[in-house]
Amino acid sequence: MAVAKVVIDVAAAAIDSLFDYEIPKNLEGSVQPGVRVIVPFGPRKVMGFVTELTSESQFESLKEIISVMDHTPVLTNELIDLSKWLQEETLCYRISAMQAMLPAAFKAKYKKEVWLLADEDELPYAWKIAAEGREVFPFEELEKHQIPSSQVTRMIKEGLIDVKYIVKGKNRIKRETYIELAIDEQELLEVIEDLGNRAKKQRLVLEFFSEEPQPILLNELIKKLQTTKSPIDQLIEKKILKRVKKEVYRDPYQKNTAERTKSLSLTNQQQSAIEPIHTSIDENRHEVFLLHGVTGSGKTEIYLQSIQRVMDEGKEAIVLVPEISLTPQMVTRFKERFGGEVAVLHSALSQGEKYDEWRKIQRKEVSVVVGARSAVFAPFENLGIIIIDEEHETSYKQEDYPKYHAREVAKYRGRVHQCPVVLGSATPTLESYARASKDVYTLLELKDRVNEQDLPHIEIVDMRTELEKGNRSMFSESLTEKIQDRLDKNEQIVLLLNRRGYSSFVMCRECGETIQCEHCDISMTYHRRHHKLKCHYCNAERSMPKTCPNCESDAIRFFGTGTQKVEEALNAQFEKARVIRMDVDTTSRKGAHEKLLGQFGRGEADILLGTQMIAKGLDFKNVTLVGVIAADSMLHLPDFRASERSFQLLTQVSGRAGRHELPGEVVVQTYTPEHYSVVLASEYDYEGFFQREMNFRKQVGYPPYYFMVLINLSHENHVQVNQMANELANELAKNLSQESILLGPTPSPMLRIKDRYRYQCMIKYKRKEEVDYALRNVLEHFKKEVNQNKLQMTIDFDPYYFM
Ligand SMILES: Nc1ncnc2c1ncn2[C@@H]1O[C@H](COP(=O)(O)OP(=O)(O)OP(=O)(O)O)[C@@H](O)[C@H]1O
Numbered sequence: 001m002a003v004a005k006v007v008i009d010v011a012a013a014a015i016d017s018l019f020d021y022e023i024p025k026n027l028e029g030s031v032q033p034g035v036r037v038i039v040p041f042g043p044r045k046v047m048g049f050v051t052e053l054t055s056e057s058q059f060e061s062l063k064e065i066i067s068v069m070d071h072t073p074v075l076t077n078e079l080i081d082l083s084k085w086l087q088e089e090t091l092c093y094r095i096s097a098m099q100a101m102l103p104a105a106f107k108a109k110y111k112k113e114v115w116l117l118a119d120e121d122e123l124p125y126a127w128k129i130a131a132e133g134r135e136v137f138p139f140e141e142l143e144k145h146q147i148p149s150s151q152v153t154r155m156i157k158e159g160l161i162d163v164k165y166i167v168k169g170k171n172r173i174k175r176e177t178y179i180e181l182a183i184d185e186q187e188l189l190e191v192i193e194d195l196g197n198r199a200k201k202q203r204l205v206l207e208f209f210s211e212e213p214q215p216i217l218l219n220e221l222i223k224k225l226q227t228t229k230s231p232i233d234q235l236i237e238k239k240i241l242k243r244v245k246k247e248v249y250r251d252p253y254q255k256n257t258a259e260r261t262k263s264l265s266l267t268n269q270q271q272s273a274i275e276p277i278h279t280s281i282d283e284n285r286h287e288v289f290l291l292h293g294v295t296g297s298g299k300t301e302i303y304l305q306s307i308q309r310v311m312d313e314g315k316e317a318i319v320l321v322p323e324i325s326l327t328p329q330m331v332t333r334f335k336e337r338f339g340g341e342v343a344v345l346h347s348a349l350s351q352g353e354k355y356d357e358w359r360k361i362q363r364k365e366v367s368v369v370v371g372a373r374s375a376v377f378a379p380f381e382n383l384g385i386i387i388i389d390e391e392h393e394t395s396y397k398q399e400d401y402p403k404y405h406a407r408e409v410a411k412y413r414g415r416v417h418q419c420p421v422v423l424g425s426a427t428p429t430l431e432s433y434a435r436a437s438k439d440v441y442t443l444l445e446l447k448d449r450v451n452e453q454d455l456p457h458i459e460i461v462d463m464r465t466e467l468e469k470g471n472r473s474m475f476s477e478s479l480t481e482k483i484q485d486r487l488d489k490n491e492q493i494v495l496l497l498n499r500r501g502y503s504s505f506v507m508c509r510e511c512g513e514t515i516q517c518e519h520c521d522i523s524m525t526y527h528r529r530h531h532k533l534k535c536h537y538c539n540a541e542r543s544m545p546k547t548c549p550n551c552e553s554d555a556i557r558f559f560g561t562g563t564q565k566v567e568e569a570l571n572a573q574f575e576k577a578r579v580i581r582m583d584v585d586t587t588s589r590k591g592a593h594e595k596l597l598g599q600f601g602r603g604e605a606d607i608l609l610g611t612q613m614i615a616k617g618l619d620f621k622n623v624t625l626v627g628v629i630a631a632d633s634m635l636h637l638p639d640f641r642a643s644e645r646s647f648q649l650l651t652q653v654s655g656r657a658g659r660h661e662l663p664g665e666v667v668v669q670t671y672t673p674e675h676y677s678v679v680l681a682s683e684y685d686y687e688g689f690f691q692r693e694m695n696f697r698k699q700v701g702y703p704p705y706y707f708m709v710l711i712n713l714s715h716e717n718h719v720q721v722n723q724m725a726n727e728l729a730n731e732l733a734k735n736l737s738q739e740s741i742l743l744g745p746t747p748s749p750m751l752r753i754k755d756r757y758r759y760q761c762m763i764k765y766k767r768k769e770e771v772d773y774a775l776r777n778v779l780e781h782f783k784k785e786v787n788q789n790k791l792q793m794t795i796d797f798d799p800y801y802f803m
């Protein structure tokens, strides 16, 4: 008996295992690991993924698979295994893990079309009838004419046909006719000779092909030779040439692929950094590198040349970049180097475009993918390197199930393919740098900028003294002066305003005091409703003070300024300045991000004002001043990584100035100029920051000294979820040793979302097995409530958001 093991497309605990189905005779050969099938499940028909084929089952009387959806596997064997690993690692449903690996188009409604790649004569009779002379026709025609599934699968493998998914809606697939030689070049010469002086037009065409034997667009050929279609048709008739239809991909970056760049000759620092990577590539050895290079030190060039090395060996490369920096600037650098070998995957593409890009990878038409987080699942089968640029970015962690971190997936795939993984950053995470210090990762350093200029000088402005001087404007005297200076010189300015944490923390404008939780060393958050301050971690609470507990000033208030307000202030103070504002509001439309940056790049504006989305990756020649309006806004977030994030952001944004000939300068406005992350960022002292922050993490027991997992419960009933949260804590405590620290239960910082009340527990731990065991136990414990859809429980390893 032929049996398929299937993961069913229902995300529920009771269904999260493999189900056996019999493969009926007519589907044998078509049902392969990695294809999706339709199976009966209870009274319903549902979709499922085939993970493996076997010849027996421990169950009797299996149900049969109804049909296959894919004739080419959508998941490789490696990805099937990876989904199992993700399920275990993140405690998610297997089906969620599998779906995370595929483009969203597979979840939407789509139609299937059959494309004939061969001449009709080469096809079985039934196909001719089904095709009715069409080259592309609906898949249903095959079913109507009872063409067996196994035959479809075989013909795809033989390259005679293809089956393509048409995502509903716009974006039809484009195909164009190419003409190519049907005979080899030697034969061609003979044919030309035989033609002699007859058929001049045909001869002209053939002579063209003898010089340029590649396939060429029909229209282009006609234009080039200033001929008509008829000699071409005649040659096709004689089977000397043939027509082929080729798919024209929707390629949003097609326009800017004109000129190709060559490898730059590396600086000495770059050379010593790249050598160990090359060695690892050459020796097919998995190794994780942490490439720590200051902004503008030429990390990207190292990525490009490592990829070149990998491609020379016929292997493939994945490059992850944070969503936000997937601007044309970054993509263009890869496209300019590797041309059509590059696929791009990011969220600004339409579903159809994303599917096209994914398909290029699946069909091995490209060997490099540049993309955001989920590109780590690119279905390459011969990976030679995985690169994660700006490895400290939080967007590499997925907040929905499966709650995976792309870095961990990259390392998993690196081990499978025995290839290097390169993590690059000017400000690595503490976790990564700590691993590099312990030689778990190999540290590679670029200490200087390529242009051999010093990093821009950073001036810290104490906004408290500005207030004393009577300056109530958003811009300090120094920043005002410098903006004016750049405007006069026609140089450009980048202004950063961090909106994250907007208005939620309380600070004294006189002395910079913020209110911290006594137990957690974390800023307390203002809750408007009860006019109280709360700690998000331990739930401690206090009333909102009327005066500053430190200096007794009454200038204590919630902190925050919006980009719009800053824009107004700029316009009022610098009448002639042309300002481009970039924040979620101005960049929500598709392509807006690129458009605004394009305008700034062409010098159509003087000031680029934005939120953290402007902090990284930008490389504009004319930017000589960077201003940070309020460096504090991030420092006091209820997050143990607040200092780290501030340090990263300040370093990144400073790196935008003076990247080319003109020297740069940075002004950082702050109410807490003495804070170590401000001071050390202004000195570009990463090492110093690392030591300092590690001390703090050690004292309070945060990562990288402990691992963390956050367990969240939500329910419509406040009383019940409160009870369950206590139960949760008790159950967890039963199975945790002294080594682990259990925090909570406590209401989540956002107590109610969508009418559900939320509570949480946090575990700091050293050994994952112990925690996995405890968590499996609570999953089992709350199974009933969860299955009844009343209780929702989420488990988030290595959490980034605590709200
Ligand atoms: N070997 C080299 N010779 C000449 N120019 C180089 C070389 N390497 C890099 N550059 C140029 O130096 C500039 C900075 O390099 P790159 O953007 O790669 O730095 P980076 O470290 O990735 O920067 P960031 O982290 O700030 O984004 C670029 O304009 C790049 O083209």
Ligand SMILES: [Zn+2]
Binding pocket: 508, 509, 510, 511, 512, 513, 548, 549, 550, 551, 552, 553
């Ligand atoms: Zn004060």
Ligand SMILES: [Zn+2]
Binding pocket: 517, 518, 519, 520, 521, 522, 535, 536, 537, 538, 539, 540
């Ligand atoms: Zn607390």
